Structure formats: C-alpha cells, structure tokens
Amino acid sequence: MVGGTLLFPGQGSQYVGMGKDLYRKYELAKETFHEASEAISMDLTKLMFEGSMEELTRTEYAQPAILTVGMAMYKIYRDLLGKAPRFLAGHSLGEITALTCAGGILFDSAVRIVHRRGELMRDADAAGSGAMAAVISLSAAEVAEICKHASSSFQGGAEIVVVSNINSDDQVVISGHKGVLNEAVQRISKRGGVVIPLHVSAPFHSPLMAPAAQLFAEELKGLKLGTLQHPVVSSVTARLYRSADEIPAVLTEQITAPVQWTAVIRFLLENGVLEAVEMGPQSILKKLANNSTALRVLSFDHEPDREQLLGKGRDEGQDYSLDFINQCLTIVTCLRNRNRDLEQYEQGVVVPYREVQSMLNELQLSRGRAEWKHLVKAYEMLISVFHTKLVPENEQKDRLEQLLQDNGLKDRLGSEFLASNRS
Numbered sequence: 001m002v003g004g005t006l007l008f009p010g011q012g013s014q015y016v017g018m019g020k021d022l023y024r025k026y027e028l029a030k031e032t033f034h035e036a037s038e039a040i041s042m043d044l045t046k047l048m049f050e051g052s053m054e055e056l057t058r059t060e061y062a063q064p065a066i067l068t069v070g071m072a073m074y075k076i077y078r079d080l081l082g083k084a085p086r087f088l089a090g091h092s093l094g095e096i097t098a099l100t101c102a103g104g105i106l107f108d109s110a111v112r113i114v115h116r117r118g119e120l121m122r123d124a125d126a127a128g129s130g131a132m133a134a135v136i137s138l139s140a141a142e143v144a145e146i147c148k149h150a151s152s153s154f155q156g157g158a159e160i161v162v163v164s165n166i167n168s169d170d171q172v173v174i175s176g177h178k179g180v181l182n183e184a185v186q187r188i189s190k191r192g193g194v195v196i197p198l199h200v201s202a203p204f205h206s207p208l209m210a211p212a213a214q215l216f217a218e219e220l221k222g223l224k225l226g227t228l229q230h231p232v233v234s235s236v237t238a239r240l241y242r243s244a245d246e247i248p249a250v251l252t253e254q255i256t257a258p259v260q261w262t263a264v265i266r267f268l269l270e271n272g273v274l275e276a277v278e279m280g281p282q283s284i285l286k287k288l289a290n291n292s293t294a295l296r297v298l299s300f301d302h303e304p305d306r307e308q309l310l311g312k313g314r315d316e317g318q319d320y321s322l323d324f325i326n327q328c329l330t331i332v333t334c335l336r337n338r339n340r341d342l343e344q345y346e347q348g349v350v351v352p353y354r355e356v357q358s359m360l361n362e363l364q365l366s367r368g369r370a371e372w373k374h375l376v377k378a379y380e381m382l383i384s385v386f387h388t389k390l391v392p393e394n395e396q397k398d399r400l401e402q403l404l405q406d407n408g409l410k411d412r413l414g415s416e417f418l419a420s421n422r423s
Helices: 020-025 027-040 044-050 053-057 059-081 093-101 107-124 140-157 178-190 207-220 244-254 261-270 284-292 303-311 323-334 342-365 372-388 393-406 410-422
Strands: 005-008 088-090 130-136 161-168 171-177 194-198 275-278 296-299
Touching (some): 005 059, 005 093, 020 059, 044 053, 053 059, 059 107, 130 178, 296 303, 342 372
Parallel strands (some): 005 088
C-alpha cells in the first residue's frame, strides 16, 4: 500500500530529550537507538536524553542523533501503518536519512558515515573562521546578489559568503567567512531584510567546506550501497535518484552545494503531493511548508500530529504488528483472579485466552501480521477476562489506557471500551 510523502530535517533540529517518548513507548525505537550507539561506540541515547545542548549541537554528534531519531520514527510509521512512502526527501543531512530509510544505505553504515561527516565538517573550520545566518523577507536572488558584491569587494575578495540554503520564498541562509558575512548582513539589513545569526559549528554548504567534501568522497568509496526501495528526491538537484549508484557523488557535492529546498517542495507539488509527514526532531520543515506553500505537513515529533497520523487509514484491510495481541495475552497472565466460579472462569478466561493464543500462533506461522479483526478479537478477550476475574475498574482503566496509548489505538478501541462499560 502506498502512503504519504516523508520529509527528514537536517542539523539545527536537535534538542535534549528528543526521541525519549518514542524510546519509552516503542520497542522498535529502543532497538534503533541501541543500534546507533553500537555503530559509533558511544552512548548516543544518553547524550540525546541527558547531555547538554552544547555537546549535542557539535556536528559530529548532532548528525548521527538526528538521523537516528528520523529512522526510529520511520520504523514506527512503517510498522503501525504498513504503508510504503510515495516519496522521501531530506533537508541536507536529512537526505542521508531519507536514503537510509529507502534502503540505499544500511542503517549502521549511515550512522558511522554521518558521524564521520560531522568530524570532517568540524575540522574543515577548526579555526572558527566561518559563520551562518538566516535571512527573512528578501528573495534568494536578492540575497545572492548581495553576497556576490560583498565577496568581491570585502578585503579585496579574500573572503567569501554565499547562499547556502533556499528554504522558502522568503527565507534563505547564508554561509561564509565571518568578516564578509557580517558585511553582507549589514547590506541585507539596509535592503530591509531580517537577519538571524545561527549557532552552528561550521559554515555548512559553502566553499569553505571543500576540504571536508574531498575527504568525505574518500570515505564514501568504501560504502556498501543497497537498492533504493522508494523514490528519493535530492536536496542538491531537486530530482529523483535514478539509482543508489548516484549516492556517493551527490552526497559529496551536497557538502559545498546549497540546499534547494524550495525546488524540492516544488517538485512534490508538481507531482500531486498535497500532504507530507516530517520525520525527525521538532517541526522545522512543517513550519517552512505550512507558512509558505500549499503543502500540508504533519510532524511526527508533535504528539497531536502523531496521534492523528497513526489513527489515519486504520481500516479493516490494514495490516498491523502482532505486538498488540502479544501484550493483551501478557496482561491476562498478570491479573489477579477474584472469581471462584469455575464455570465462569472457564468460559470467560480459559476459552477466549486459548482462542486468541491459537490465533496468534497461526498468524506468526502464516503472515506475521494481523488484520483489524484480529486486534478486536484480542481486545474483546481482554475485556472478557477483566470482567470474569472481577478486576477493579480503576485497574482496568489504567491497564487499558497504557495498552492503547502504547499502540496508538486510543481513539478507536478506547471508545469501544467506554461503551462496553456503560452497557
């Protein structure tokens, strides 16, 4: 089944605590975070959950952390909704996340690659001579013209500043040497533009990153590529990757080339995409799109959006993970029995439990996935056991709320539980 279009953010989206709720709720997320930590031999989870913002912002840590959160979200999306994405696209670093989710790069390799990418980008500006700033209220063409004139006139052309990100019709980012960048900022302000300095560790997507790009190209020579299972739009070319063989060249160019995000969004709109989901920390791409384009974006990191997304499209023909059925059976074994009527116990506990256990065994041997009717049967079994074992109402409520919340089913099965309690 083909689903929505997925967007992955780049650096600047990181924050302390990102992914923590996913780690607690979903085993898939926990496994993904642990795999990432093993890949680069450090406790990435501890850094994301408990570290300082200063340390997390270091590019060699921010890159694998953001990629890992995006991958965890993608796995949850895929597992719960069972939909193959129509398109994937990522902003700068997010393009690597998109390629990884699409199968072009193995996840553990991707984590190591972006960690190394961050080290190379950090070292390319070890002296701290570069900077970046966001510009609002001027077009990309106007800002590019200002950068060109500033670069040619400042200190005899010894320094350079360029447009590095074209994020929307009225927001671009500039990168370059600090001196000429400040000169460009003054000219932009006089032209009526609003400038916001960015707290980054290097002047990304500028010629100052050329040494990093050269070394990164060498790193990518040993990268084992997979097969792209889904279409990926490049933020460098704003075109689809024709095959995974293009990955090394495009990702090398990406380090010094501007991010063509408005062109990516234009490609999606021209191909009939009206809705997309942002997979990563915060809601940066959602805000960019919703403020300036016809594309409607939901953010997986925003809980109301996530609940809406995971509740969408769950119809009778949808496939589901077997986790919910397993959890229902586990809860039954943990409940204290207060009913001494053996006949009631047989009919209300033993029989339905065995039926669901048998159903689960058959699903595991055949498809490995469940349909909606299987989830309903497991849920009805659990309600029957609650009533037969005379479980207190507050305990029923607490256990069911946790179960439904963990599996994203509160809106659907929660109402059925309330109805059954009223009858």
